Amino acid sequence: AQKVTQAQTEISVVEKEDVTLDCVYETRDTTYYLFWYKQPPSGELVFLIRRNSFDEQNEISGRYSWNFQKSTSSFNFTITASQVVDSAVYFCALSSIAAGNKLTFGGGTRVLVKP
Amino acid sequence: DTEVTQTPKHLVMGMTNKKSLKCEQHMGHRAMYWYKQKAKKPPELMFVYSYEKLSINESVPSRFSPECPNSSLLNLHLHALQPEDSALYLCASSLGHAENNEQFFGPGTRLTVL
Numbered sequence: 001a002q003k004v005t006q007a008q009t010e011i012s013v014v015e016k017e018d019v020t021l022d023c024v025y026e027t028r029d030t031t032y033y034l035f036w037y038k039q040p041p042s043g044e045l046v047f048l049i050r051r052n053s054f055d056e057q058n059e060i061s062g063r064y065s066w067n068f069q070k071s072t073s074s075f076n077f078t079i080t081a082s083q084v085v086d087s088a089v090y091f092c093a094l095s096s097i098a099a100g101n102k103l104t105f106g107g108g109t110r111v112l113v114k115p
Numbered sequence: 116d117t118e119v120t121q122t123p124k125h126l127v128m129g130m131t132n133k134k135s136l137k138c139e140q141h142m143g144h145r146a147m148y149w150y151k152q153k154a155k156k157p158p159e160l161m162f163v164y165s166y167e168k169l170s171i172n173e174s175v176p177s178r179f180s181p182e183c184p185n186s187s188l189l190n191l192h193l194h195a196l197q198p199e200d201s202a203l204y205l206c207a208s209s210l211g212h213a214e215n216n217e218q219f220f221g222p223g224t225r226l227t228v229l
Contacts, residue, residue, distance in 0.1 A: 032214065043205075045207075045220035047220075052215065101214045105158060
C-alpha cells in the first residue's frame, strides 16, 4: 500500500518569507512518481511538478524549488520570497503501476501568506 | 486549449432530484477522472475512464452514475443523493492512465444536497 504524509496542516508566514512544505511517502515499488499540486481558494488543483523515482536531482522553477531525497523518502517543496498569491493548499501525491496508476494524495498543507 | 471545464460551478439539489455534472477537455487526453473532495480533505478518486471505457470504480454508490459519451466529455449523473454527498466534485484528465501522467483538473462543481 502507498501512503503520503504531509505533517504540517497549516503554515502561516509573512510575505517575502521562505516556506518549506514537507512530504514523506511510503511505497514498496521501485518505480514511482511524485507530484505536487496547488489548490487555491477557487478550487482547481494546479499541477506544479512531477518527479520520477530515478531522478533525485533537485529542481528550481522561479521561486519554487523541490528537494527529493530517496534515502529519507521525502519530496519537500520550498517557496522562496512568498507572495500573497501563494496562499493555497498544497498537496503532495504519489503514483505507481502497482497501485493501479492512481494518485495517492497527502492530507495537504494550507499555506497562508500575510501581507 | 489546455484546460478542463466543468459545469455547473455550483449546484443545489434535493434528495429526490436528478441532476448531471459535466466535464470537457480538448487536450486530446484519453483518460478522465471524477474525484470527490470534502472540506479540508484531499480529493478522493471515484471513477477512471480510459479510452472511453470505465476502468476504475472505487466502490462508489450507485446513486452516482458516470458516463463518457466521447473522448472529450465526461458526465456524472446524480440521483437520490444524501446530504453527506455534499462536496466539491472535481474532474481531471491526463494523456493516458499511466503512473507518470500528470492530471489536469477542472475548477470543480460545488454540490449541496438538501
